Each structure stands twice: as structure tokens, then as C-alpha cells.
Amino acid sequence: MGQIxxxxxxxxxxxxxGLIMLTGGIVAVAGQFKGWYFAAYAIAAGVLVCLLEYPRSKRKKGSTMERCGxxxxxxxxxxxxxxxRNYYIRAILHAALAVPAGFLLSTILGTVCLGIASGIYLLAAVRGEEWRPIEQKPQERPHVGDTIKQPPSNPPPRPPADARKKLPAEVGGQVNPIPVEAE
Incomplete structure (x- = not known):
């Protein structure tokens, strides 16, 4: 079994x-909750977390699906x-960003989720993982001469090569344009 x-x-x-914290902050500011300044903080923290976390890291093995944009x-x-890049720093950053948003009911779910993410990042850092960018490899375009091995000798429609019958004239090297049928 592989490593997680x-x-x-x-x-x-x-x-x-980050998205949950952003949504909770917008709800609290729009609803004019008592602690609206915590909600304003949650909006800013949610945007920061979303911008930091949107790019995925490259996996060690296998392919990594890149997000749009x-x-x-x-x-x-x-x-x-x-x-x-360092997951220890991300774990500490997420834990610090989560604390102030925990004082408002509408952002507490985002706080708990960010705290869980912080714990998982700490586990990833202890296991030696690091953020690596997904870099696109330039795709090599095949050369025209490499793709065409032998141009076709007869016009379309062509039957498959194994289904074609060799005429006696073809074996000798010349092709008779008018087929002769033996009776």
C-alpha cells in the first residue's frame, strides 16, 4: 500500500x-451582527487562505490534476x-488565522475547519512533505518526417494491407492500369 x-x-x-470562513464573514457583516469586526477579519482571512491554498502541490508519485487558472x-x-512552501509555517499561519474568527458564531465552522487543516499540515510537515509547484512540460511537436513512414501507393478507398490481393503484375514490379481477368 502506498504512502498517504x-x-x-x-x-x-x-x-x-477559507471559503466557509469567507461566507460566514459575509453573512455576519450583511446581517450587522454585534461582533461585525470579527466578521470583517474573517472575510480578509478567508480571502488570504483561499489565495494561498488554491494552487495544488505536485504529488510525489502519479499525476496531479491542476486547478483551473x-x-x-x-x-x-x-x-x-x-x-x-514549508508546511510547518502553513500550520502555524492557519492556526493563528483561525483564532480571532472563533469569537463569532457565523465564522466558527470555518475556524474549526481551518484548525483541522492546520493539524493535517503539521502532520504533513512532520512526515517531510513540502509544497512543490506543478510545472508544465513543453510538449514536443512531432516532426512531419517522423510521423509519415511510407506514403500510400494507391488512392482511397484503400482496403487494409492484409486484405489486398497481389496481382501477378504487381509482383513483377509493374502495375497494369487495366485489370485483366482470367477466364
Whole structure:
């Protein structure tokens, strides 16, 4: 059985937590809750978490499905270097971002989810995982001369090569344009 890549699970959990925190913050600000300043904080923290977590990391084995438009945010995450690549730092960042949003009922679900993501990131960091960008390999275009082995000798429609009958004239090297039928 293969190794579990915990960072992949933490990424999905943190992205969902950011969206939940953002939604809860919008609800609290729009509903004019008493602690609306916690809701405003939750909106900002939710946006920050979503921007940080949107680009997926490259898996060690197998293929990684890239999210739509991920390459633009991957460039931003790469700029910050070890601050965004190291999962110990992400675990601490998510735990710190989760605390203030926990004081408001509409954002508490996002807080709990972000706390869980922080724990999973800590587990991933202990296991030695690190964020690696998904980089596109340039696709080599095949050369025209390499793809065509032998051009066809007779016009379409052509029967399969094994179904064609060899005429006696073809064996000698010349083809008779008018077929002769033996009686």
C-alpha cells in the first residue's frame, strides 16, 4: 500500500475552510451582527487562505490534476519561497488565522475547519512533505518526417494491407492500369 500524502488532504481542507470562513464573514457583516469586526477579519482571512491554498502541490508519485487558472497563483506562491512552501509555517499561519474568527458564531465552522487543516499540515510537515509547484512540460511537436513512414501507393478507398490481393503484375514490379481477368 502506498504512502498517504497528507498535504493534499490539508490543502483541500484549508481551501474549504477559507471559503466557509469567507461566507460566514459575509453573512455576519450583511446581517450587522454585534461582533461585525470579527466578521470583517474573517472575510480578509478567508480571502488570504483561499489565495494561498488554491494552487495544488505536485504529488510525489502519479499525476496531479491542476486547478483551473492555478498557474497564475502558483507564480505568486513561488515568489514567497520558504514562507509558503514549508508546511510547518502553513500550520502555524492557519492556526493563528483561525483564532480571532472563533469569537463569532457565523465564522466558527470555518475556524474549526481551518484548525483541522492546520493539524493535517503539521502532520504533513512532520512526515517531510513540502509544497512543490506543478510545472508544465513543453510538449514536443512531432516532426512531419517522423510521423509519415511510407506514403500510400494507391488512392482511397484503400482496403487494409492484409486484405489486398497481389496481382501477378504487381509482383513483377509493374502495375497494369487495366485489370485483366482470367477466364
Amino acid at each position: 500524502e497528507w498535504a493534499m488532504w490539508a490543502n483541500e481542507q484549508a481551501l474549504a475552510a 492555478q498557474k497564475y497563483l502558483t507564480a505568486v506562491v513561488k515568489v514567497f519561497g520558504p514562507l509558503t
